[in-house]
Amino acid sequence: MLERLNQAMDHIEGRIGGHPEESVDAAELARIAMTSEYHFRRMFSALAGMPLSEYVRRRRLTLAGAEVLAGERTLLDVAVRYGYSSGEAFARAFRAVHGVGPGEARRTGAALHSQPRMSFRLIVEGSSSMRYRVVEKDAFRLVGRGARVPLVYEGMNPAIVEFVKSIGKETLARWEEYADGEPGGVVAAVSNHSADDAEGTELDYFHGLVSEVEVPGASESLDVGAGAWAVFESSGVFPQAVQYLWRDVYTQWFPSNPYRSRPGPSLSRTRLSEDGTHADAELWIPVERDGD
Template identity: 35%
Template sequence: MSHLHSLNEAMEYIESHLDQKIDMKEVARKALSSEYEFKRIFSFLSGMTLSDYIRKRRLTLAAMALQKGGAKVIDVANQYGYSSPDAFSRAFERYHHILPSEVRTRTHTLKSCPIMTFRLTIEGGEEMNYRIEEKTEFKVAGYCMEMIMEENQLKPSYDEVLEKLTDERVEELTDLSDREPSGVIHVTTDYRQLSEHTEAFNHYIGAAVSKDYSGNKETHDIKASAWAVFEIEGDWESVEKEWMRIYSEWLPSSNFELIEGAEILASKENSSEVWIQVKKR
């Protein structure tokens, strides 16, 4: 069974359990991956978090159930996992811009989130330059910000994050770097679910330093592991395109699995490297 096929089996499982509690361990088992890898691949491919997709699919099906007539709002709320009719009404109105009680009495355009499946599309046979490196434990030292993703909106935005990267800080962090990836690096780590609609992660602007670093910067320990390192030439648009291909093409077709840890972007002038922590499947 291909990894791509297993990812779609996981999506079919989610679809068939939207009116039940979804067992994410079973989702990961069907996807032949970890929960972390599945959520990251889904997020990159769809442009939304998995929890946001599940919420939108449930609210899409809830609207269809109410349109058919006969179903009570409280019954539909219970069916799709809402603890109370009030919680369901708030979520329904936020998504459809109409109260569930008004679906059958008003002409209104409702939203519909389609079922998603994974497809591997390779256009033009473009090569990807990568290498696998084994690295011992090290630290990231620098400036840390908590990033909140709520209903697919990132706060603060990356533009606001980059505003904190002054010339003085660039020079300071460059001098601090004593490990690869060298220079100023951007590190995302500690992805976590805060609520049904909200996820968070930490974003460091920092430098790779020895594990025994004891300076005054905020630090994060990076565990020893294998890394897939992708070399990218070009501007930020090129980096975004290749980063997407890592998740949409390379991971689903490789014999490596993404592990929970850090993702690193190291850039110098018009050349970048994306580092992701992996292990053999």
């Protein structure tokens, strides 16, 4: 899988270098990687730490920046060469990446930002093992509370932390008593999130439990369709145990197993020790077999 991903990365470079004015087709990249476009985008954002579209934009403007400084083409020619319909649109995009406009960069020889070319390789890190199982599950319902929160690719998400605090420890403890199915206990669900969303884009976050009965304090519900789920478990130092689990799913498990992610909410459950230093984490990812 990693070899095919790197072949897709080579295709990106060939397209940007040979035909920089043309868009990069994500469906073609998925074909090269021999997977679905949905899974390719999810894999890429998990491995690269940014959406595919953002990486392509940064690479294209990195190459454009070199041409701006070289001074062999007019700024408008550079803009058109890299697919921008006007000098103004090019200047806005250029400034967003480099922090300076193309005209000023050419006049002053300003230092520009460079997005290095990416390639993927397998690195095994961490001291805890990753346990998993694949289960088929009928449709089920989550009850609890939901919120719109900004997307954060790295570190804690302050909006989620505050939202969970607003529910209250006593309410969460009561919810545990009503859980009557898998995944057990109180879980977090993230849905309606595209792998091509930029950081800061709002997504749907739900905190609740699997239950078919009315639960005190659970004012909303989320229906989850039937399908296969890859369920991962990990134990270790918090928060590294949780962070490594998400990372390892995409850098180790998917590349070496005949599955790909499918549309649907990702579910997670974290149990902390009393002192908050140790975590038992469980992660549910909706999957389907390659070729289905």
